[in-house]
Amino acid sequence: MNYEQASSDKRSRIVRRTWLGTTLCIGLFFSLVIVSQVVGQNTQKSQQNYSAILQNVYNFILNHYVDQVDPRVLYEGAMKGMFEALEDPYSTYLTESDMTDLNDTTQGSFGGVGLYISKPSGKLPEGKLPYVEVAAPIEDTPGWRAGIMPGDLILEINGESTDKLTMDEVLSRLRGEPGTEVTIRIRRGEKMEFPLTLKRAVIEVPTVKHAMIGDSIGYLKILTFTPMTVERTREAIEDFKKKNYQACIVDLRNNYGGLLNAAIGVADFFLDGGVVVSTKSRLPGESVVYTARRNPLVPPSIPVVVLINRASASASEIVAGALKDRGRAYLIGERSYGKGSVQQVFPIDTAGFKLTTARYYTPSDVNIDKKGIPPDMEVKEPELTEVQLESLNKLYQDNRIPNFVKNEGNASPQRIEEFARQVATTYNLDFQLVRRLIHNEQMRTKIAPVYDLEFDIQLQAAVRVLKEKNVPELIKQSKTLKQLQEEAEAKDEPVGSEGKSTNTQQ
Template sequence: MKRSIERMLWIFTLVTIIGIFYIVPQARPFKNENEFSYYDNLFKTSLQYLKDYYVDSDKTDIKDLYYGAIQGMYKASGDAYTTLLEPKMLQGLMESIQGEFEGIGAYVGVKDSRIVIISPIEGTPAYKAGVRPGDLIMKINDKDTENMKLEEAVSLLRGPADSKVKVSFYRKGVLQPIDIELKRKKIEIPSIRETMLANKIGYIKIINFGEKTTEELEKALDNLSGQGMKKLIIDLRYNPGGALNAVVDMADLFLDKGLVVYTVGKDSSETKKFFSSDNTSINTKVPMAVLINGGSASASEILAGALKDRKRAVVVGEKSYGKGTVQNVFKILDKDEMLGLKITIAKYYTPGGYVIDKNGIEPDIKVDMPKMEPEEELASIKILEGKYIEKFVDKNKKKIPDADFKALKKELASKNLIVKDLFLKKLIRSEQSYLEGPQIIDLEYDTQLQKAIEVLK
């Protein structure tokens, strides 16, 4: 099935959240020009005093002062996503649009003045090291992240493949900081993975919402329908979002004509409604379940919210991240360099009028994933650092033989490194997936997927 997809530029703040570019011819005039002139003069006067009296003024760069002033002004707005993108940051962001970059492989955001992991990307260094959604990054290469801008953190986490970066995490329930040295690699981000489960239940994992994702999703639906699919699970966990038009097009595959999402901006010109048509790819009577968790953000929350509000699917899992704002990146030229002004211009609302931002989407059926005890968290980190799992997988690339597994447990116990079998096998399967390619599902460990299957039965 083919359909034209309206193309839209979208951004991915390296490892993170997505916004939308619009062409804006010029800034709007200030409503109170007198007030603007007053504070403009105040700024210029302050700058002149700094130039005339600061002891090291001859060592300061006027460009750095102005960039700092802009950044300070945007920070004073109180919005974590409104910021100045200096040339290097803007370039890195644009490179990420291509769907690949070099770094640790995690989507990040801002929470409580700290950089927070939204979700690790499967098969990447961060995923392999056990980084989890909700982990707060306290330091990057010994640099404190308190009040650090998102783009600066992204710049520090990125780097050439095979280079290393030290990251210190805080994880809820673990008293000690978690210090991990990660080796960066080239990160390639796929959009769709699918498989057929027992009882003709189709399973599709949507990893992000890119320009080609709708087309890939249509092909996946056609493939599963061709295999006799009777029910469907859409997995949006660890999906950080993507292009707005992409998610509206995807919702169109599952929903009859109606509202998908609307945005409310500063004034009526930024209040827009987005609708699905009648171009569904599967029968609307096919039972559906949607999986979400704390790593589901932005566009993935839009899709989950639309399917939930319009009673098209049962939502299973944990509350989503709660990133429901729209950013524009306005490009301006500074001599021969391009700057970006990333500004939040609107908020998303579900068809039922629910505000996604800072609230997240609540599942219809709450199911937690298995959770380690704090001592198991620390033990698992030491197990990974000691390369016990790597050695096991060198010998067992695809299976977990009982005899070898028992020998591994005995060796770890002798080092006082004890975790439950469920978690130890998960570490092994993650390493196998890292080497052999990401697993589509891990049904033994995945309690949320188990519940979704149960609901559809």
């Protein structure tokens, strides 16, 4: 065999192999395309089949169930079932009542009389009546102008007793179109009863409280994030500036969240450009990075401490996470709740649903869902043992503290301390806890102050840090959430478990 022939045969084999490989690749490609199309068609057909089956079962139940069925009951049951199947506590079907409550919060206002109220449920302590109790009137509202006071009982609404009404029913009767009237019957103390006719007005959901602590610290308490929060926060900071503040405390404790845009707007007051938060969706086009503007309202020279606890969630965690990751604030308190997802509300007639559409990430690219944000300095409220909880429950049932405050409303500090020590000994409870319970009961019939330095140990810690420590240096020594997460993963520990702790009595 000569060389040329061998080379030709070899090239032929190579060509044949090449074409064979190409043919196999093309065949495999078309197979994948066909399989993909079949799978897509089957998926689409399955979705259509499920919808048809649901409709058929719905109709069958309506026509064949032994008793007459309200179609709305079946519809709401099916809707609730679909959202429950997602196993996501934040994706839910919203009834008409749910939508009304949600709209009040997200819109920041509603038609009503302006009262914080509560209603007891379950077994009532001795002497406790099953009526609606006023926790506090909202300043400059119909209820406030009418002289309604904390501790007043609402016995009737438009002639209907409140003892059997649920809280939703009470709210629906007190709220209404601005300009319309509602008549309530008030009991104050044990014998004083009188009717009041209130004209409903537009009530702004309280979102921000602020005050100066001493001459130098501006205290900003954000209750929830509504459309009004950014403007009310701006007003508070401008007020601090007029009073020449030198430091700032942002209190996000017990703030369950609210609007994403409001959280971004608040963080913008403290950050000089850069990332505030990013949201990542399953649909790439819906992922967004939100940034702050330059020249913040709160200059970098003002040290900032943020207070968080186990009830700080969602939008409040966006603010806390942004200020921590960007090195703008020092966090004090307890690990936050850990809600790292974003929901959108979709109306359906008078009802609707809330669906998780994205997850949010802090500036260091961490999602804190089900993990929370650890504070830089942990200050925990004292936790009670099972025995102490039983003792505390017995104290509530015995009604000792309310009776003392009612009978000795003008008791001297010495008498209050004597009573507190007696109760603490009798029920085996911490003296400071009992003292705080007495204080809370006394404040129940007064307008609560913006802050309470006497009993709030986390706020006390924040004030001490601002007055005694170099906050910028503390912030430099703290770690971003990404660093904490990576360290925790390396050690197989909860994020931030190595965080600095402080004794609650310091």
